[in-house]
Amino acid sequence: MCHACVIEGVRKSMLSRRGLLRGAAAAGLASAAAGIGSARAALAQAKGTAVDLTHAYDGSFPTFDGNPGIVFEESVNFDASGYQIWKLTIYEHTGTHIDAPMHFSKDGASVDALPVENLVAPLCVIDLTAKAAEDANATVLREDIDAWISANGAIPAGACVAMHSGWAAKLGDPSFRNTPDGAFAFPGFSKEATDYLAELGAASIGVDTLSLDPGNSADFAVHYSWLPGGRFGIENLANLDKLPAAGATIFIGAPKHRPGTGGPARVVAVV
Template sequence: MTTLIDLTHPIHEDMPVYPGTEQPVISTGCSIEQDGFLEKKITFYSHTGTHMDAPAHLIKGGKYLDQYDISRFYGSAIVVHLELNEDKSIDLGVLNPVESQLKNTDFLLIHTGWSRYWGTDDYFANFPVLTPEAAEWMAGIGLKGIGLDVISADSADTRTYPIHKILLGSDMVIVENLANLDQLHEGAFEFSCFPLHFQQADGSPIRAVASI
């Protein structure tokens, strides 16, 4: 029997957002009392909540999400559960053991446990990131994408976004702010991360789901 696991943080007005980004605004545009039907007006940035980065997010001339076939956002996946070192880097030592599995996999999800800080100030600083060497290694595998349970693939103090550029430059997509990765077991499963379908999408909130 198939079990679906929701890997998505809900969108609401008080949710965590990347520092400097405006909070979502969700208002009632039409009500049953006044209009005979209920309809919400929702305003948010394209990288709100559990979301996907397109290459165009940081690569000049890179692809937008709407330039990919829908199959790009669905496929097989594995998860790596990390025990982090003191500097919280995700290095080749923790990724090499799954190299053989990745050759037949579309997505790698990295469970750092950082999502336990969602909703607190701790979520925004000192979170785990890939080393440049690990990112280069990932970029050479040919995956559709990588997913992380942190707010960014780069450290909070970056101004150049080197990890993003390595991964996106290899035509991968990056999924950030994943939730509930602790509910996934080792071994392959199906993963879907469909973005909103709008033109020139540099990124988009997604509904990330694992099917195990």
């Protein structure tokens, strides 16, 4: 074979590879653009006001088992060393935190594997305050979701649907967690509601209480059905009363330890 033929063959091969690389790059950019487009769509109605949906917490923050959810141990003292460091012992499900699929599913996704596109989402806030004032264990029902849809339009795909029960205002009082006789009592979602939200394409749910399930739940039906489906929840949200029913975008600063069943999160909404 002549040298000219070899050179021409190599040239064509290089041009072909360049074409493939350009195509791959274009496909990658298109995929990234689609993700950016989804985020921009979620932000389309936002005006730029940020609302912190996260409670500051320490060892006194209410927990399910009653034990401190975070413990501080001084590692470096400022007076002695000129700077300060705390060693923290943190239980995953404390304060404003994420429930990842692994929390109630042996083979469920770890918190580090939550799709990043679901951490920036349209936020739908369902007002349950009237029902919660009458019943400490009130639940979001399918009819509450239908009423929201009638007033605000369809639940957007990938949305976070949050229950605003007014319970955050009780933080610091024993009634945030239980009745005077010690029984758990706080609002949550019903399984029929979360099954419906799964059909509608919601990616996450949130509550301003200790649990996705109501306090009097004996079977954690929402945890056992919602989380193993690959979706996640957020518990102990703050300031939902400062948000509209529709139009806000939620930014969920989920932790990224592997493997993790969840963990404390910084959650912010932009209105």
